[in-house]
Amino acid sequence: MNVLFLSISLGSGHIKAAEALRKYIVLRYPTAKTLIVDTFKYINPLIHTVVVDGYLNIVKYAPQVYGGLYRMSEYRKNVNRMSRVLSQLMAPKIHKLIQDFKPSIIVCTHPFPLQMIAYLKEHYNLAVPSIAILTDFVNHPFWFHNNIEAYIVAHDYIKRDMIECGISENRIFTYGIPIAPEFLKSAPKAQVRKELSLKNTLTMLLMGGSLGIGDIESAFKSFAKCKRNIQIIAAAGKNGSLEKRLNDFGASCSIPVKIFGYADNIPMLMDGADFIVTKPGGMTISEALVKKLPALIISPIPGQEERNEQFLINSGAAVRIQKNTNIDSILCQVYDNKLRYTQMKEIAGTLAKPDSGHNIVNLIEKLINDNEKGLFKYSFNAL
Incomplete structure (x- = not known):
């Protein structure tokens, strides 16, 4: 079995989804040949630098501009056509x-390489079954093609939306975003806190993704000033300056704090926490849901993360924290109220898709077998 993953490193979630799924493939097929390609970087490093740096700068310094571009891409066909060209x-x-x-088989975890595959199927007679994995809790026209064999989505409501947009129901699978197998194991909170030299008390895990984006510093300071027994674990990602600022502020805190940079023990940190405080990236949220970890949302990127936030809040697994939110008041509502806290944990568990990786591998097996039997016809026209 040869599995080609095509992704793009706009944030870490798209690549992480591919890496997570690869682990499940190798678990079942140890001799499988897999390749994860950062598509723009492979095609042209300069294009990669321009796109990725441009994206990061817009997200960091002009998020509303990015939100406007995202909304245009949802509703204006000329933007979609330009992307496809x-x-x-x-x-x-x-x-x-x-x-x-x-x-x-080809697995795409970003819509841009998926557009390339759809084009190659139509114009180059590419006869390889292909899967698209949507890495957010939202649909988008950039994903729409009717010559892609399977779409993996996070929830039934996304499936319904895609059907309304013209994607046939039998090609949409609500398996969820694949997360690494490490997140399926758990350890007792008290044990994790002891290993981290923390108290066995209310614990907040602050995360900003691998890039440390989001107003983590303000959230950190707000929780540190909270008038109750509390402690903070913070993961600053690859943002070294943020890590330094958090360490400087944490040194003068009266509460226990533990600061990480880019952490490779996120499953453990989630096991030790009572809440995750994060921007709502699809991968981070999927990991937290499997851990039944209620979310306090900060700094959603306008566009797909705002949609993720709406889904989580409407479902009851999260609440939004604004910059000047009274943290004591929020915790009184969602933690001191044990019924509310229990419900948030249970809802997170019902939204979780812990079997996603295994289910997708099952689907991969079926698609490969069907292709070998000649059951697919590659004469579709693009949507």
């Missing part, structure tokens, strides 16, 4: 990669 120009190099690697 750019993908078509870059597709031939990916076609050469496919010819060399000879995948049994």
Whole structure:
């Protein structure tokens, strides 16, 4: 089995989804040949730098501009057409990669490489079954193609939305975003806190994703000033300056704090926490849901993360924290009220998809077998 993953490193969630699924494939097929490609970087490092740096700068310094562009891409067909034209120009190099690697199946965790695959299927007679994994709790027109064999989505409401947009129901699977197998194991809170040299008391896990984006510093200071027994675990990601500022402020805190940079023990940190305080990236939220960890949402990126936030709040697994929110008041409502806290944990558990990785591997097996039997016809027209 040869599995080609095509993704883009706009944030870490898209690549992490591919890495997580690869682990399940290797668990079942130890001799499988897998390749994860950061698509823009592979095609042209300069394009990668321009796109990724441009995205990060807009998100950090002009998030409302990004939100406006995102909304335009949802409703204006000319934006979608422009994206597809750019993908078509870059597709031939990916076609050469496919010819060399000879995948049994292609998995896309970002819509841009998926557009390339859809184009290659239509114009280059590419006859390799392909899967799209949506890494947020929201649909988007950039994903819409009717010659992609399967779509993996996080929830039934996304499936209904995609059906209304013209994607056939039998190609949509509500398996959820795949998370690493490490998140399926758990340890008692008291044990984790002891290992981290923390007290066995109310614990907040602050995260900003691998890039440390979001107003984590303000949230950290707000929780540190909280008038109750509380402690903080903070993961600053690859944001070294944020890590330093948190350490400087934490040194003068009267409450226990534990500061990490880029942490590779996130499953353990989640086990030790009572809440996760984070911007609502699809991968981080999926991991927290499996841990039945209620979320306090900060700094959603306008666009897909705002949609993720709406889903979580409407479902009852999260609440929003604004910059000047009274933390004591929030905790009185969602933690001191044991019924509310228990419900948030239970709802998180019902939204979780812990079997996602295994289910997707089952689907991969079926698609490969069906393709070998000649059950697919690759003559669809793009939507």
